[in-house]
Amino acid sequence: MGTESTLYKAWLQYNEVGETALRRIYGEMLNRIVVAEETPGTCAAALRELESGAKSMLGVNPVFMNVAPSGGSFLRIGLEMGETPGGESTVGGRKWVKEEEAFSLKKVSAADGGDRLEFKLTGRSPSGLLYGVFHLLRGIALGLSPEKLETEECPVNRLRMINQWDNADGSIERGYAGNSIFYEDGKIVTDTSRIRDYARMLASVGINAISINNVNVHEIETRFITEEGLPDVARVADVFREYGIALFLSINFAAPLAIGGVGTADPLDPNVRQWWAETANRIYRHIPDFGGFVVKADSEHRPGPFAYGRDHADGANMLAGALEPHGGLVIWRCFVYNCMQDWRDRSTDRARAAYDHFRPLDGKFRDNVLLQIKNGPMDFQVREPVSPLFGTMSRTNQVLEFQITQEYTGQQRHLCYLIPQWKQVLDFDTHAVSKDGQVKNIVEGSLFGMKFSGVAAVSNIGNGECWTGHPLAQANLYGYGRLIWNPDLSAEEIADEWTRLTFGNDKAVVDKITQMLMASLSIYESYTSPLGVGWMVVPHYHYGPDVDGYEYSRWGTYHFADRDGIGVDRTAATGTGYVTQYYDPNRQLYDSVKKCPDELLLFFHHVPYSHRLHSGNTVIQHIYDTHFAGAEAAEGLGLIWSALKGRIDAERYEAVESRLAEQAEHAKHWRDVINTYFYRKSGVPDKMGRRIY
DSSP, rough: OOOOHHHHHHOOOOOOOOOOHHHHHHHHHHHEEESOOOOOOHHHHHHHHHHHIIIIIOOOEEESSSOOSSSSSHHHHEEEEOOSSSSOOTTTTTEEEEEOEEEEEEOOOOOOSSSSEEEEEESSSSSHHHHHHHHHHHHHHHTTHHHHOOOEOOOOOOOEEOOOOOOTOBBTTTOOOSOOOSSEEEEESSOOOHHHHHHHHHHHTTEEEEEOOOOOOOHHGGGGGGTHHHHHHHHHHHHHTTOOEEEEEEETTHHHTSSSOOOOOOTTTTHHHHHHHHHHHHHHHHHHHHOEEEEOOSSSSOOOOOGGTTTHHHHHHHHHHHGGGGTTTEEOOOOOSSSSSOOTTOOOGGOOOOOOOOOOOOOOSSSTTEEEEEESSSSOOHHHHHHHHTOOOOOOOEEEEESSSSSTTTTTSOOOOOOHHHHHHHBBBBSSSSSSBBBBHHHTTTTOOSSEEEEEEEEEOSSSSTTTSSSHHHHHHHHHHHHHOOSSSOOHHHHHHHHHHHHHHHHOOOHHHHHHHHHHHHHHHSSOTTTOOOOOBBBBOOOOOOTTTTTTTTTOOOOOOOSSEEOOOOOOOTOOOOGGSSSHHHHHHHOOOOOOGGGGGHHHHOEEOOOBBBBBBBBHHHHHHHHHHHHOOOOOOOOHHHHTTTTTHHHHHHHHHHHHHHHHHHHHHHHHHHHHHHHHHHOOOOOOOOOOO
């Protein structure tokens, strides 16, 4: 890969700072770096990053020293170990205590009253020091003054995780940016240099955990936990360890049966428990700081405890018992539902499934089990309500799951900046308690005093030069890390920050790209599925419109459009009762067809096409208007981008230009398919008289 490519560098461009006063100030400061501590492991990565950034941005070659110079500016860095808060847990020597990842950057006044600049950068751990270095370099790249860089920071969320859905054959489930950087032809790659570059990118935004294989675990990946498979897995763990990132594996729940010769995978069978205990011992011999297991069980034909008459707590606790002596975690996914439904049966509601499965088990999971819950009850749609599991499980550790890869939001061929959606989820008030019941307070652990908590997301990278296919899709990976480090950052702040780091500080460029990012989610939603109904996509592939693609499907995702109306009745009185899974006032809000927010109306209610929204439009006219406006706005994105020609290097300009052109054409296709479907279904014409086929 061309590591000098602007596409490949993503947001770590480290462009040269112009001849300004700030260049002189930072150049003098980073010319001499006083290292107060030994620098093994992650500290060494921090020093390398400082050296690289100083050379690239400021044209200086830092001199590292152990004693402060008698005069002139310098940077002092080191570790400052403090009291570890209570409630810590150790994973193979790794303490999952977010305070240990804290750092501070402070200006120190000159003892002689002179004008020299001394900054002190300290980390509570090697990881904290590394995060502090990235903070400093980010500030220099953004053109911030030294005073604005002074800070004391600690990540809000303890676990900040990436889930890879990579397969050993090199493919990636829901991957839209090339093949895997981890695997090729059934093996882990020999050359890990690109994995190292990825680890560096993730560390720059504060990610501290990664699972490196698909949750749908196939035959080869099942053997990663064997004596034959672990040496190669350990090589990858070595790379991530240097950047403060713990390695996890997705495991096959039926592994004792598939590769262990046990004859069963019953979680209560003593032989199964013994097999997993021995397996855990083996893993930790190879990877002493192994994070733990990610598990998809009894979901979409994956094996699990149901086959033996056991429940999810039985299955998760069995694995947790094997990992507990080593401090390992079990991350058990809640994406469990009946995928063999009869479409004729309107009483079965996929949206209810996660709550119905897991709510009765609250308090039954071991302390080192975390339930991983998707942000919505369905499957990463462009619009769905927040999962009602958040707030209702007060005695169970929880992880919020996002999807960075744009499975249902344009597959990185369409621009769709997802941070505004994730902000809405994090800020959603569950009303589980009288005050501060927001999802962000649940997953960071404070609301219910959870021992473990955090956020995970499905990665959007592949082995293409750009990493993410669409150059602007890099904003979603960057934004995810920054948002879960500090959920109070605004989507616009993150967009502005990413744009400046990626394309420089040209105001015209920053303003236009930020404008495009902030408009993109609304634009995408407007020309795809309306009013929260979702799922109007080509089955399995999920790219492009197919209104009835899932309507008569066993997967259970329907819109029930007929000649009179559309939407799913999930009310308490006449529908599936899904609304009862929420606390009031959310329950009352969603249950009322008059009060339900327009953007979620068809998720909760079946209404006639003549139903008037709060906007004043009828449902059918809203469908027509938004799809015409969305296609026009998608074309407008290309026009905004064209104004930047000559201000951005040709490689990135042309890559974005081609993606926006495809999006504009595809948005028209969405517009015409959706509008034609509903015109033919309803017989109601567009009051504006626009062309519908």
